[in-house]
Amino acid sequence: MAKISINLATGSLQKEEIIVGIDLGTTNSLVAFINPDKNPQVINDTGKGVLVPSVVHFNAQGDAIVGNEAKAFLITDPANTIFSVKRLLGRSYKDVAGHQDTFSYKIIDDETEALVKIRAGGKFYTPIELSAQILKELKARAEHALKTPVNRAVITVPAYFNDSQRQATRDAGRLAGIDVLRIVNEPTAASLAYGLGLDPNQQKTIAVYDLGGGTFDVSILSIQNGIFEVLSTNGNTFLGGDDFDRAIVHYWIEKNRLDTHILQEDNALMQSLRLQAEAAKKALSNQNLYNEKLGDIWCTIDKQTFESLIAPKVTETIDSCAQALRDARLSITDIDEVVLVGGSTRTPYVKQQVAEFFGREPHDQINPDEVVALGAAIQADILAGNRSDILLLDVTPLSLGIETMGGLMDIIIPRNAKVPTKAGRQYTTSVDGQVNMKISVFQGERDLVAENRKLAEFELKGIPAMPAGLPKIDINFLLNADGILTVQAIELRSGVKQEIDVKPSYGLTDETVEKMLIDSITYAKSDVAQRMLIEARSEGEQLVYTAERFIEKHGSYLSTEEISKTRKHIEALRTALQQPEKDEILKRTDELNEYTRPFAERVMDVAVSAAMKGKSIDRE
Ligand code: ADP
Ligand code: MG
Numbered sequence: 001m002a003k004i005s006i007n008l009a010t011g012s013l014q015k016e017e018i019i020v021g022i023d024l025g026t027t028n029s030l031v032a033f034i035n036p037d038k039n040p041q042v043i044n045d046t047g048k049g050v051l052v053p054s055v056v057h058f059n060a061q062g063d064a065i066v067g068n069e070a071k072a073f074l075i076t077d078p079a080n081t082i083f084s085v086k087r088l089l090g091r092s093y094k095d096v097a098g099h100q101d102t103f104s105y106k107i108i109d110d111e112t113e114a115l116v117k118i119r120a121g122g123k124f125y126t127p128i129e130l131s132a133q134i135l136k137e138l139k140a141r142a143e144h145a146l147k148t149p150v151n152r153a154v155i156t157v158p159a160y161f162n163d164s165q166r167q168a169t170r171d172a173g174r175l176a177g178i179d180v181l182r183i184v185n186e187p188t189a190a191s192l193a194y195g196l197g198l199d200p201n202q203q204k205t206i207a208v209y210d211l212g213g214g215t216f217d218v219s220i221l222s223i224q225n226g227i228f229e230v231l232s233t234n235g236n237t238f239l240g241g242d243d244f245d246r247a248i249v250h251y252w253i254e255k256n257r258l259d260t261h262i263l264q265e266d267n268a269l270m271q272s273l274r275l276q277a278e279a280a281k282k283a284l285s286n287q288n289l290y291n292e293k294l295g296d297i298w299c300t301i302d303k304q305t306f307e308s309l310i311a312p313k314v315t316e317t318i319d320s321c322a323q324a325l326r327d328a329r330l331s332i333t334d335i336d337e338v339v340l341v342g343g344s345t346r347t348p349y350v351k352q353q354v355a356e357f358f359g360r361e362p363h364d365q366i367n368p369d370e371v372v373a374l375g376a377a378i379q380a381d382i383l384a385g386n387r388s389d390i391l392l393l394d395v396t397p398l399s400l401g402i403e404t405m406g407g408l409m410d411i412i413i414p415r416n417a418k419v420p421t422k423a424g425r426q427y428t429t430s431v432d433g434q435v436n437m438k439i440s441v442f443q444g445e446r447d448l449v450a451e452n453r454k455l456a457e458f459e460l461k462g463i464p465a466m467p468a469g470l471p472k473i474d475i476n477f478l479l480n481a482d483g484i485l486t487v488q489a490i491e492l493r494s495g496v497k498q499e500i501d502v503k504p505s506y507g508l509t510d511e512t513v514e515k516m517l518i519d520s521i522t523y524a525k526s527d528v529a530q531r532m533l534i535e536a537r538s539e540g541e542q543l544v545y546t547a548e549r550f551i552e553k554h555g556s557y558l559s560t561e562e563i564s565k566t567r568k569h570i571e572a573l574r575t576a577l578q579q580p581e582k583d584e585i586l587k588r589t590d591e592l593n594e595y596t597r598p599f600a601e602r603v604m605d606v607a608v609s610a611a612m613k614g615k616s617i618d619r620e
Contacts, residue, residue, distance in 0.1 A: 019152045019181065019384050020142055021189070021376025022135065024169065026086040027213025027241075028343070028369060029054050029134055031142045031153075032377035034386070040193065040374040045141035051369060052141070056133045057081045058120045066137035075271040078104035080120045084214055085134075087237065088116045088127040089172070090165030099238070114539055115168075117586060124586045126532065128172045135176035151521070152179045154380040156372050158210075159185040159219045159233045163423065167411055174445075174524045179517065181383050182416050186210060187219040188228045189375030190341045194363050197223040198378075205231075205334050207324070209354050209362065210341035211317060214240040218321045220328040220335075232327035234320040239313060241281070241344035247309040248277035248301060256297050273297070281306070285346045307349045314350055318357050338362035343369040383416075394419040397513045400477055400485060400504060403440040403449045405430065406534035412477045415445065419483065424476035430542065433465040437473060439489050443504050445520030447527040452516075456502045460489040463496060479504075529582075536585040540577050543589055544570055547596055554603045562599070569595050 020033045021040075028051040035041045042050045048067070057070035058080045064070075073081040082105050088096060092115055093107075100107055106119045117124045135155075142150045155178075157169050166183045173180035187208035191197050196206060206221045217235030221228050252273065253260065263270055276299050280290040288303045325331065338358045345351060345368045354362055366374065381387060395418055401411040404427075413423050429437065437460045444452030463471050472492040479485050483505050490497040520527075547570055555563055573588040 017152065018146055018148060018150060019154065019380035020150055021373050021378070021380050022138055022153050022155045023186070023189075023370075023373035023376060024086065024131060024134065024138075024155055024157075024172075025054055025212060025372075026084050026215050027054060028052065029138055030370065030373045031138045032370070032373040033142070033146065034377050034381045040377040040381075042370050042373060043142050043145045045145045048141065052134070052138060053083075054086065054134055055081060055083045056085070056130050058123075060121065062121055062123055064133045066134055074104075075268050078267065079106070081105065082118060082120060082125075082130055085118075085127050085130040087214070088118070089131055090162070090168035091116050091127070115164075115535075122583075124583050128168050128175060128528070131169070131172035132175035135172055135178060139176055139178060151177070152181055152380075154182050154184055154376045154383065155180055156184050156186045156189045156376050158215070158217055159187050159230045160217060160235070163425065167414065170414060171528065174521065175528050177521060177524065179521055181380065183414070184376055184379050185219070185228070185230060186341065186372045187217075187221055187230070187339070189373075189379060190339050190371045191221060191223070191228070191337075191375065192378045193366055193371045193375035194337075194339060196337060196339075197226055197228055200226045204336045205330065206337045206339060207321065207335045207358060208339045208341060209317070209321065209345065210235075211344040211350060212240050212342040213344070214238065214242050216240055216317050216320065216342075218317070218324045220324050220330065231330070232324045234324035234327065236316065236320065239316060240342075241278075241347075243313050244281050244306075244310050244344065244347070245274050245277040247313075248280055248306065249273045251301060251305070251309060252277070252297065252299055255300070258297065273299075281347070285348060310347070310349065314353050317350075318353055321354075321357055332357070332359055335360075339371075340364045340368050341371055394481070396421075396479065396504070397508070398443045398453075398504070398516060399445055400441070400443055400455075400479070402475060402487075403442060405538045407449050408531055408534055409442055409444070409447055409449045409452055412475065413479060417479075419479055420481045422476065422478040424474055427473045427475060428469050429463065429466070429471050429473075430468055432468045434468065434471075435463050435465055436461050437463060437489070439475065439487065439498075441485075441487050441500075441502065443508075444516050446516075446523065447531040451519070451523075451527075453508070453512075455485070455504055456487065456500050458487075458489075458498055458500045460491065460496065460498045462494070463491050464494045466493075533580055533582045533585075536582045536589070537577055540573055540585045540589045543592055544573055544577070547592060550596070550599070550603075554599075557603050558599060566592075566596055566599075 018033050020031050022031050023029060030050050030052060031043045032040050033043065044050045052067045053071045055070040057065050057073040070081060074083065096116060107116055115126065117126055118130065139150050153173065155169055155173055157166055169183055170180045190208055191206055196204060202223060204223045208219045208221065210217050215237045216239045217233055219233045220231040222231055272294060276294050280299060280301055283290045284303050284306050290301050292299045335358055338354065338360060340351065340354065340362045351364060395416045396413060397415065399411045399415040400413040401409050404410045412425060413421060439458055439460060440454065441456040442449045442452040443455050446452050474490050474492060476488045477485060483503060485502050485504050486499060488499045547566060551563055551566060569592040573592050576584045576588040
């Protein structure tokens with residue numbers, strides 16, 4: 001296994017190929033690479049700037065544009081202009097519940113545990129597709145600037161991203177035609193950009209403070225033998241530079257005695273005010289007074305006022321730092337270095353407060369909105385084997401996972417994960433009274449298990465009969481240093497357990513690995529389309545099942561008209577399920593859901609609502 005991983009990282013690459021680092025941000029995204037002088041450098045594609053706003057706009061034909069041009073549509077066409085999609089990546093409705101008001105576009109709420117979908121211009125998009133649009137734009141800019149194809153990348157994610165969010169990021173990359181060599185934590189990348197962790201003899205504890213446009217996080221990292229470990233993270237995914245802008249807008253509204261009712265109606269004026277506020281905020285990073293006019297509104301603010309406006313928010317971030325330290329069981333004196341990340345750390349007051357709290361000057365020499373991408377480029381260079389001083393660890397050459405409904409591959413251990421490693425996920429049953437569950441283990445990168453290598457199969461027997469969605473079945477993968485994979489399935493309520501050992505590398509040649517990787521990119525588009533159709537179908541079928549059983553069991557709570565209308569919606573969904581049209585299925589699912597949601601609330605049957613909300617192995 002070790003040999004294959006090194007071959008993959010080096011041997012299979014053409015010499016000229018450049019592996020880039022990508023910071024796929026909530027507000028801004030960018031690409032960096034290692035230049036011929038061996039230094040990391042951000043890509044600035046002719047005149048378009050380094051930062052690409054993470055905004056996607058769809059026109060009436062459904063064509064996407066990304067970046068600054070898309071940002072302009074936030075004012076004129078907010079319903080079809082998607083921003084902050086990273087917040088939704090790998091998320092279910094339950095995760096984002098209560099935050100719909102922060103999005104101007106429609107997030108389709110059909111089932112609380114299902115992954116979020118977004119409606120724009122009559123079509124449904126997953127956050128993966130939208131992120132892929134951003135990545136495609138970044139890839140195109142990199143190729144244009146470097147005048148060479150860019151096919152491989154390292155992409156960064158926040159340290160607190162879970163498996164599902166990381167997998168969604170990988171999928172977005174693949175859909176954009178990028179082979180994602182590794183997903184790296186943003187604080188790790190930022191540290192690498194400052195050279196921290198590059199010396200294998202170095203042992204350090206680092207605090208990385210990242211205040212971006214809409215999110216804040218602080219991570220405490222320990223570096224030992226060149227290996228980064230996240231000791232703790234803390235933060236607020238709804239706190240960032242946008243809050244500073246809003247504070248300024250409110251200040252101007254008061255100062256100018258503007259009528260808030262009129263403003264509420266006037267989206268365009270609010271947006272213009274917000275943009276002006278952002279300009280003011282940026283100006284105040286270098287000067288003491290901002291004084292402009294927007295129409296006949298005076299947009300004036302001085303630095304001191306600005307600082308008093310944002311102080312409560314900044315204090316909140318400092319409290320998070322204290323909490324992160326407590327969680328890591330460390331005190332301030334244990335921290336060897338502090339790194340500043342995120343555009344909002346350009347605000348001097350933020351910098352001061354961080355310096356004061358940690359009692360040391362933080363690293364701020366590198367542009368805070370570029371530092372993550374630069375570090376990702378360094379990580380890419382390490383993976384390419386270009387740095388002889390750094391040892392490459394053994395990694396898994398192909399992803400390992402299990403089969404879920406419709407023959408889909410659900411990855412448990414992603415490709416290029418360091419060995420030894422362990423990972424797990426929880427599943428449930430999809431049918432009432434189900435007592436057995438078949439677990440099929442596969443290896444490969446394709447979305448359909450039929451295209452991957454089957455490693456093993458076993459049955460977890462003796463699950464106590466329960467309504468669908470109630471059993472909790474943990475599937476754990478443990479890959480040891482010798483490359484033996486142990487797959488364990490355990491039903492948590494009853495303790496029923498089953499286990500199997502396999503050797504994933506058995507009979508696997510370098511050529512096979514190579515071919516499987518190339519195929520995964522070649523067929524990415526059709527794979528993802530198939531996956532979405534299968535997922536839409538599974539969701540739809542599950543809803544038909546639960547809705548019918550709901551009528552059966554609780555029909556007495558509904559009027560005759562409600563029952564017949566529900567039946568009509570069920571029929572419409574059933575008809576849609578016969579056709580390979582993902583959007584039609586999602587639309588009908590959405591309609592049935594919207595119509596029946598109030599009924600479920602009417603019936604306080606815990607088991608049924610649990611079954612309706614439950615995540616099942618057949619759907620993921
Ligand atoms: P993200 O990581 O969330 O994608 P960034 O790190 O690019 O975001 O940070 C974007 C935020 O940084 C925005 O709120 C932007 O207004 C803010 N910002 C950019 N430049 C400055 C500046 N000079 N002073 C203060 N804030 C800034
Ligand atoms: Mg960022």
